[in-house]
Amino acid sequence: MDAIEKAIRNALERGNAEDRAYREKVYRSAFAALDRALQANPGVTVEVAIKRRKAIQAKITEIESEFLPAVPDVAPQAESDAPAVELPASPAAPAATGESAAPPAVSVDEPAQPAADAPRSRVLPVVPDIMPDATLSGVPSIDMSAPASSEATAEVAPDRDERRIRGRRLPLTAIFLTVTLLAAVGIGLFFAMQTGVFKTQAQLDTAPPEAPPTVEDDDFTPADGETGPEKPGAAGQARNWINVFSPTDPAHVSAPSDAKAETMKDDSGPFLRIQSGASGSAISFDVGQGVLEKLAGKHAVFDIVARAEDGKDTQISVDCNFGELGDCGRKRYAVGQQRNEYLFDVKFPDKRPGSAGTIAINSDFDKQGKAVNIYEIRVSVEP
Template structure:
């Protein structure tokens, strides 16, 4: 006995199964239970819903035949109308049809005397019954069966739909796998680019250099790193090469909104430079002959300067050495005491081809502060 038949027979046992009106209410309850099951499974196709309704109709026909009297000389016949349904909804039924009439029996063929004709049971014509919204007096039908029976009346997709779903699953798995592998590959690439996998030995194999070259505009030198030396701290035994002296200001270029003026006080002669509101820098020439002496060598530049009285400032220094490159951008805090501001450059071993420049902005904050430059010189590391 399958689950549908068991559910209907259990409902019939709860009332007077000999009463045809009671049986009809039970059958309508069966269809209503099926409709609820279909609505709870939105993935069920129209074809599956029709098959399920036909299965219940056939089972009702079989059960109902047991309650009809035997009729002589009649062959069993089922004349069920075609069913049209959509998943989750019951088919429409004419109000003059199954709702208004009770279960009908169709008997075809010539009759025979009761004494001579064989007696057989007639299968009833059970139409596709539309479930009522409310079925007074009809017992509730549970279309599921106990777990111990190993079966349930849950509406399952047909074999074609399972086959289609089986084909979709590998494609979904392949797409997910490819996406995951691509994400892992991108992560590894960026990790390698940023040096995450470098060992401590790889990160510390370079020999320590003298004052590092700074390229960040917002860099404030820490103690001992590109910090200005105290007066006289630079090695006086070096073989210094003059780059600029206030006695010869012809090799200085100041833009239209900047100023450069030679002055003198108790500390000696100096060139007072003042950048314009645009932040333009004053350029000091570095002769081609000087650059030829520095090509292929490690050089240290020394700018001797101080801030204007009572106006501490921050200067920025940029270099352009033509074919020999540059020095990056430097930034120094300049006070009112004369100091030496050092930076080093490793020059490539090639011909410079032309002269270069060292550009100084006297006020990084663009407040019009001035700087007194006493001297710019360079020496080669031994």
């Protein structure tokens, strides 16, 4: 027996259950108790409230059927519509409002069964949707605010089930969004790889270098307070230069048989145009013994002022032979169309040079016959 039925039956037992007016008051009290319970629980939805009300109405119908007389036995008749059977009114059963209420009439639409087979049964009455009445007197109160049976649990359970369904739905939504984002990232990475976004600068830059000239092996050590090679034009202002080569005195230049060295002049001034041969032979510039004596035991910076032939950028290589004072290692520079300064430094040992030295320049490291204009070669001593 569930809580609703038990509460109604307990209320009926405390009064005259045979009195229909009393029963109706109990039913109204049950509906009023239900409304109070629903109002105390604002989380209950309209659908659940309707189900709870219908459940009480079904229980009232079931209980009320126990107070109706049994249907009399019906003898076999011909196959025709049976007349309506009127049930006698229950004694002392006026309506709750004080008016007399006629007993319900039951229409039998099916042919009657033989008397031997027809069971004696009760007819369930149709109970109207009784509105609650909170001002009834003389009726035991019915408390449905916290039912302990499975009825209240069954009616409220759909809300909890719905919340559980929504709770389960949230992780599924999160998983779907995560998978979608991962797929989008994967597609983006695929297209980025296809379009070469992740290629390095070395892979993308296949053209000849256009950066300012630098020493390839990065062996130039700037003086204290300097952060890099000096700018063109600034070297002459900051240092005391010793002239090593000038185009006005090309006597100290040696060119192999397949190389060329010609003194020329244009708007940029006089220069010596050198061009290495197919064998990659270099043109040598003498460094006098007197110059080397000034550099012995000191840190010196050499400066080659040059530019490429018009429209033909090139790469030059520089080698040195200073006799007892050693060499400068091999240098390599990218030479462009503008007149520029190409610096390298040498730390000379503290010894006396026994002879003059040379600076050899290859005008085209790639052996394509490109020429370079040499305006000046000079050296200074670091303080």
